[in-house]
Amino acid sequence: MQDVAAKLISIRPLAQGYSVLTLEAPAIAAEASPGQFVHVRIPTLEASRLRRPFSIYDADPATGRLFVLYKVVGLGTRHLAALLEGTALQVLGPIGTPFPLTPEGTPYLVGGGYGVAPLWFLATRLPRKGILFVGGRTAADILETERFREAGWEVRIATQDGSLGTQGLVTAPLDVALNEGQKAELYACGPDGMLRAVGERAIRHGIKGWLSLDKHMVCGVGACLACVQRVRTSEGERLARVCVDGPIFEAREIVW
């Protein structure tokens, strides 16, 4: 983990409200693993504003570039979207425990909206290909699926309004695949409701389910205890810090 001044190379708009930032941050790009995040100080915000955490969408140690996929949801991301190329941002990272990269069976990645971000980085580092299950409210929330397809991943889509893929939640196509009985390991990132549903399926099917939790954070280094999550351990329940003890937890650990 280091705090570096990263240069903003570009902002590439995707769909409504979603963009990909490219940053020059060689020290972080070299160290980053899928599932980890960066804690970003947005330079045009008032100096006393807190940092914002973002999953790492991709990292290229060869070019020193770091990629962040985000959606404009509030003050911080609005400012982020308006930054000029060449701006320097203080970026702290990489932070957190990564996804394990040794799946037993086929990796099933399950993402909702910008939750697909760490799953792309994961897809590039897993030793085998599998299926991406991706859900959203509408077609505009389904991001970057072409990249997964081009990389040899099967993609199954669900939207709540039926504008793309099957109509309904992402758990519907996931259930179909799980019921086919192939040995699989689950990796998920998205809203709590989705993570909980994916976790329940991992437990029910007796397979591993790695969940990336998204909590509002303050310090991002484990000191402030703002982002805690109740977890089970061999010594009983305790409060884990999502930033450094997570953000990846196995489904059986989480006490919802």
Added chain:
Amino acid sequence: MAQMAVNLGGIAMKNPVTVASGTFGYGQEYAQLFDLARLGAVTVKGIRACAWPGNPLPRHTEVPGGMINAIGLQGPGVEAFVRDDMPFLAERNVPTIVNIWGTSAEEYAEVAARLDGVPGVSGLELNVSCPNVKEGGASFGTRLDTFTDVVRRVRAATRLPILPKLAPNVPDVRPFVQAAQDAGADAISLINTLPAMAVDIETRRPILANRVGGLSGAGIHPIALKHVWEAAQVATVPILAMGGIFSAKDALDFILVGATAVAVGTATFVDPLAPIRVLEGMERWLDDHGIADVNDFRGTLRLE
């Protein structure tokens, strides 16, 4: 370069900069980012006799000028702290100030007695002003009788330097400064966070699970400065000042009105190196102004 060492009521600090309790964990996290020995002291998160789970989430929200937190003093309890966290700090070559709290005056004294003689512990900050716990905390800090009782009992229980941390939500801090001194405090620290609230007009609910919390950040600096200035008018013991320090100027403001040392808090969340940048900025400013010793700048506010 300016001489920066200060004596905070028996705590020998190599420079006037420490960190605010609750913003720095027990030091391990930030030790990955800078050498803790560069600080004048490390001040750790509040410790009581037993382990304490803190409040439900959400525990914080950002507001203009700062943030409101209601972490609720989650902590491992004094035994686990001494066993698991103090050995690391004791090897860092920096004084450790342990922030202690309890739900009774007896509990404060019990924790203080337990920490007496623990290697690395250089002083105790008495948290009698946390707005986020139902019992204890602020209820001890806003009433003179209970406040005095806590300080007196802790004084009897330890030889360590003790610093009661004053609440900002009192009409006048001066009676509390006097009471602390009379009860044997070696220094005082102020201010704690200010009781505050945020609500969501869409859901019509409080944003924090605890409903209310403590406001910290840049916006509270002028309030803290006024309290520290008033405290300094009656203080015969040194003052550790905190509240919205984001820059060297903010820190020097406190020294100017009479503080001996300063603590950087919320700024560390925004910039993990903030305590070091504040210290370096103070050194530069003193040098630029030909002030040979930080102690010479203390309390030199001109009122005429």
